[in-house]
Amino acid sequence: METIHILYIGRHLEILETVIRLINANENWNGVGVMNDEEAEEIFLRKDFSLVLLGSGIKEESEAELCTFFKNINPDVSIVQHYGGGSGLLKSEILLGLCNNKI
Amino acid sequence: MENTDKIIEGTITHSVLHKANTRGHADHGWLESYHTFSFANYQNRERMNFGVLRVLNDDRVSQGMGFGKHPHDNMEIISIPLEGDLEHQDSMGNTTVIKEGDIQAMSAGTGIFHSEYNKNKDQLVKFLQIWIYPNKKNVTPRYDQITLDLNDRHNKLQQILSPNPEDDGVWIHQDAWFHIGKFDNDFSTSYELKKPGNGIYAFILKGDFTIGNITLNERDGLGIWDTNTIKITANSANAEILLMEVPMEL
Numbered sequence: 001m002e003t004i005h006i007l008y009i010g011r012h013l014e015i016l017e018t019v020i021r022l023i024n025a026n027e028n029w030n031g032v033g034v035m036n037d038e039e040a041e042e043i044f045l046r047k048d049f050s051l052v053l054l055g056s057g058i059k060e061e062s063e064a065e066l067c068t069f070f071k072n073i074n075p076d077v078s079i080v081q082h083y084g085g086g087s088g089l090l091k092s093e094i095l096l097g098l099c100n101n102k103i
Numbered sequence: 104m105e106n107t108d109k110i111i112e113g114t115i116t117h118s119v120l121h122k123a124n125t126r127g128h129a130d131h132g133w134l135e136s137y138h139t140f141s142f143a144n145y146q147n148r149e150r151m152n153f154g155v156l157r158v159l160n161d162d163r164v165s166q167g168m169g170f171g172k173h174p175h176d177n178m179e180i181i182s183i184p185l186e187g188d189l190e191h192q193d194s195m196g197n198t199t200v201i202k203e204g205d206i207q208a209m210s211a212g213t214g215i216f217h218s219e220y221n222k223n224k225d226q227l228v229k230f231l232q233i234w235i236y237p238n239k240k241n242v243t244p245r246y247d248q249i250t251l252d253l254n255d256r257h258n259k260l261q262q263i264l265s266p267n268p269e270d271d272g273v274w275i276h277q278d279a280w281f282h283i284g285k286f287d288n289d290f291s292t293s294y295e296l297k298k299p300g301n302g303i304y305a306f307i308l309k310g311d312f313t314i315g316n317i318t319l320n321e322r323d324g325l326g327i328w329d330t331n332t333i334k335i336t337a338n339s340a341n342a343e344i345l346l347m348e349v350p351m352e353l
């Protein structure tokens with residue numbers, strides 16, 4: 001089965017590490033986490049992500065700029081707000097995000 | 104838009120019924136949990152949320168066991184103990200115990216870590232874990248816990264949560280109001296919604312109820328929207344109900 005690449009952006013390191021660990025516990029999902037916008041844009045140019053998860057601590061302006069950047073590069077990418085910072089909602093958000101374009 | 108909200112001769116026109124035995128179920132040995140909405144490995148596209156109410160978990164934790172340190176962000180998390188003592192520790196320095204009659208609220212905001220353990224060596228701890236989407240992201244994390252007078256819910260609805268720090272109960276970052284009532288058999292009352300556009304989710308803690316024309320049993324859930332008021336009748340002695348009024352849009 002094809003691997004689904006997921007980019008997580010969040011400002012809280014320990015939550016970022018937790019989310020990436022949870023994503024990568026799924027056989028066909030590959031998660032990459034970054035804390036700043038420059039790194040996010042750089043890695044997005046290098047890898048074909050199906051989904052972007054926006055974690056906590058990202059200001060509205062940054063969020064808008066990131067969404068515009070990602071959509072310009074790949075109009076089909078799903079961008080989803082991640083809530084809860086852990087295992088509870090992550091699977092639902094990813095599964096729904098892969099079906100719909102959220103933003 | 105025309106308000107189609109009506110309880111016509113006891114008939115509710117906009118509602119969703121979640122019978123107790125249709126909830127998701129997870130048994131981890133030390134933790135048995137029933138999920139009203141999709142959570143962790145329970146995934147059901149028809150059961151994602153009721154407005155901003157995203158998680159309603161009915162948890163039972165074995166003696167001395169619990170949830171180890173784990174993170175949360177951007178969520179209003181409310182715990183309502185039903186039986187036993189739950190020990191809480193978090194990254195804000197709080198170490199507390201909550202028990203029946205207490206309400207705990209956490210605004211996870213930019214990020215917190217916490218653990219929850221059954222403090223008892225001789226009994227299960229049973230509690231509800233409720234997650235509400237916040238109306239504001241990235242708030243400063245906060246913790247609150249209060250003890251309520253259980254007599255104040257006998258044949259009346261006791262407010263346990265609101266958006267207002269000065270109001271009764273705990274407060275959260277959302278236009279939500281929670282009430283608990285413990286009613287004698289045949290006792291009836293009405294609940295008037297506080298904010299236009301909000302919906303209400305009723306969860307039966309004990310016994311049997313009728314809301315409008317719908318009969319509910321223990322651990323059933325009923326969401327109602329496009330209404331200003333609901334009529335609630337207890338159909339058994341010591342029947343207990345939790346009402347959660349929430350915005351229907353995030």
